[in-house]
Amino acid sequence: MTIEGQAKTPWSALATEIHAGEMALLLASAPDGWQAGDVLVLPDTRQPTLAAGAETDGYSHTEHVTIAAVTGTNLVTLSAPVQFDHLGWRNQQGAVEIHPDVGNLSRSIVLQSENPNGTRGHVLLTGRSDVTARNVELLNLGRTKRIPLNSTTRDAAGT
Numbered sequence: 001m002t003i004e005g006q007a008k009t010p011w012s013a014l015a016t017e018i019h020a021g022e023m024a025l026l027l028a029s030a031p032d033g034w035q036a037g038d039v040l041v042l043p044d045t046r047q048p049t050l051a052a053g054a055e056t057d058g059y060s061h062t063e064h065v066t067i068a069a070v071t072g073t074n075l076v077t078l079s080a081p082v083q084f085d086h087l088g089w090r091n092q093q094g095a096v097e098i099h100p101d102v103g104n105l106s107r108s109i110v111l112q113s114e115n116p117n118g119t120r121g122h123v124l125l126t127g128r129s130d131v132t133a134r135n136v137e138l139l140n141l142g143r144t145k146r147i148p149l150n151s152t153t154r155d156a157a158g159t
Contacts, residue, residue, distance in 0.1 A: 005135030008033030116140030
């Protein structure tokens, strides 16, 4: 079985920092296959001060944005402004040395469960399978955790 969607650059470094309210992304290089309607992910680039023993501050500044247009080779206009700053890494002198990345989550082929809240679909690839899947999104399929299955149910009292 071979499934091959449209080739697309999966991620790109930004050429500039992004600030809350901006509606355009300048990429460091030209992406292949990015188009209007694609969904991008901008990761949280903060380094919050955490309480002792905490793994997160409880707030994520990761956001999903939609492309409105791609102009020229590396200018991406968004359909709505970004909500948060997505800043680069600075050296001790305060100069930006590494700009943040942006990922493209859209795929031209999506395999998904008909009802993700019911019995989810599964993909089973055995040892003798000859399978190639490129540029394909698998969405809402099967189990989402690698921990052992625990089918214990509890009543309202916790029993």
